[in-house]
Amino acid sequence: MIGSKLKEAIRSYSDFPKKGILFHDISPIFCKPDLYQELIEEMAKSEILNSSDAIISIDARGFLFGSCISLKLSKPLILARKAGKLPGPILSSTYNLEYGENSLSIQKESLNEFKNFAIIDDVLATGGTINCVKSLLTSHNKNISGACVVIELLALKAREKLDFPIYSTLTL
Template identity: 40%
Template sequence: MSNAINLKDHIRGIADFPKPGILFYDISPLLAHAEAWKEAVNQLAEAIRPHKPDLLVGIESRGFLIAAPLALVLGTGFIMVRKHGKLPGDKVAHSYDLEYGTDTIEVQADAVKPGQRIVVLDDLLATGGTMAAAIKLLRQVGGDVRAAAFLVELTFLSGREKLDVPSVSLTAYDS
């Protein structure tokens, strides 16, 4: 693992997106920079490998970008947790509370075999609500969720406190 690449140099803050007062952490420059992206994937692979996952799960939609290449590197399967109505076939749903209202995520009913070891990935950990919901959903269908991993963590939002699995983030922002 190389320390020559600072991943934060490839993550940009965009003010007032998607609404005023929000600072959006954009991973697009990281994805576009081959060496930085390779470094991020390698760092995540090293962090996840000890959990011996059978499946990596990506949360819609940027989580797909992270989990899919990692699954290739680690030799695991990859499945998706998506918003309601986006997956074909039989699905299992889980609804959860947001700051204002509720949301529903789904997984295909046959995607997880009972007892499979799972690591769940997303690009960013903020308040932790979506990741906590995904972990509950995956347990509901018989998965053994071992860990969660992120490219970016907004530590000032304390999302990690909502998670009951080991969690790793490659970068962290305190404000």
């Protein structure tokens, strides 16, 4: 049921942010508070999230889901930010996007108290962003219970590159 509502709300744009990319814009979801609430409720049911000690949410659209879900589940929220956005000792890693390259950072001390993490992001495309967070966590002997995303782009086969469970609210 929620899948069809999400499909209706999401807008797709060809050749954005560069030629050859079909961009799925989730922004209209936030203009529909009932749908946004229903999406948060649905994602929060995931065993991946419920079995984790903490949630890592990915900059920037992942924050819109991770913050709501962490409050709903009373789970700590750690932010995976783009380069240059976090003070203090950080862990950083670079990854490839469907349309370029980027890097993510996590504050080292934010990981200290937790062992098992769930990753939240808006879209699973190539898997590069989520794999980047995985490498940051595993380099510090942390476990990944899985990842939760709003949309999974099946044609890009990212799930095949990931060695942990994925929960997708909508597959395209």
